[in-house]
Structures are given as structure tokens and as C-alpha cells.
Amino acid sequence: MPLMLPSRKTITGKVLLAQKASKKGDIVLVTPDVIVADLMELGRSVDEIPKILCGLLENTRPDDYVGTRPPQRSYEAVISGCELFAFKTTSKTIGCTVYYKFTVKEDVLWLVSLHRDRSEKKGK
Numbered sequence: 001m002p003l004m005l006p007s008r009k010t011i012t013g014k015v016l017l018a019q020k021a022s023k024k025g026d027i028v029l030v031t032p033d034v035i036v037a038d039l040m041e042l043g044r045s046v047d048e049i050p051k052i053l054c055g056l057l058e059n060t061r062p063d064d065y066v067g068t069r070p071p072q073r074s075y076e077a078v079i080s081g082c083e084l085f086a087f088k089t090t091s092k093t094i095g096c097t098v099y100y101k102f103t104v105k106e107d108v109l110w111l112v113s114l115h116r117d118r119s120e121k122k123g124k
Contacts, residue, residue: 005070006085008062014085015060018102021109022053030076030112038115042094053109055093056100064089067101079103079110088117 006014021027027049029035036046044052067086074082086101097117103110 006065006067006083011062011065011085014083014104015057017104017107018085018109019054019057021104021107022050022057025050026108027053028078028108028110030074030079030110035111035114038113042096042116044094048093049111049114052091052093052114053100053111056087056089056091056098059092060087060089066099074103074112076112079105079112082110084112086113088119 029046029049032046035049039046039048064087065085066088067084071083071085074080074084082103082105084101084103086099088097088099090096091098094116099113099115099117100111101113103112
């Protein structure tokens with residue numbers, strides 16, 4: 001049986017690190033203009049990101065991981081080479097299924113994506 005990386009333990013660890021950073025407010029938007037546009041589509045503002053992320057991270061389980069195996073590495077200069085963790089889960093705050101992707105670097109949560117699950121729109 002092939003090793004499925006990241007493991008459930010690794011995923012859980014990354015989510016816990018992200019929770020810790022988000023609770024402290026240590027969140028950086030990698031592409032702010034894109035994330036803000038996606039939030040506007042959801043009827044949300046950038047000020048709500050900490051609350052939204054805290055809710056998402058508290059309810060995210062390893063089975064919600066939808067990233068590649070092994071995780072994709074970022075090509076964005078500020079987080080170049082960092083592993084990206086992507087999840088799809090239901091947000092009670094937003095009221096729909098959300099896709100979000102992040103990395104944790106130096107105890108900071110770097111948010112890469114946060115938007116409505118686009119496969120949900122396509123009826124998948």
C-alpha cells in the first residue's frame with residue numbers, strides 16, 4: 001500500500017498550528033486582492049477573516065483535505081517552497097461549502113485561497 005502523504009497526523013498538526021496563529025491574529029493574505037474579491041462574492045469583508053478561519057479550522061478534519069499528495073509547494077515569493085494545505089468544508093459562519101488553502105511559516109498563517117467551493121456551483 002503506497003504511503004499517503006501528508007498523513008492524518010501531519011494534516012491535524014498543520015490545522016492545529018493554523019488555529020493557533022489565527023487565534024492570535026497572525027494571518028497574512030498572500031494575494032489580498034483575490035481573497036477580498038472572493039469574500040465580497042460571499043457577502044463577507046476582510047475584517048471577518050479571523051472569525052471565519054477560526055470557525056473553519058475548528059471544524060476541519062483530516063478527511064476534509066483535498067490538496068495534492070504530497071502537498072503542492074508554493075511558488076509565491078513570500079512563501080516559496082512551503083507546503084500548501086487545501087481543504088473543503090462547510091462553514092457555519094458563511095453558510096456554504098468553502099475551499100481554503102494555507103501554509104504556516106514562522107508561526108504565521110499565510111492564507112492562499114478562501115472562496116465558495118467551485119465544484120459545488122458546477123453541481124459536482
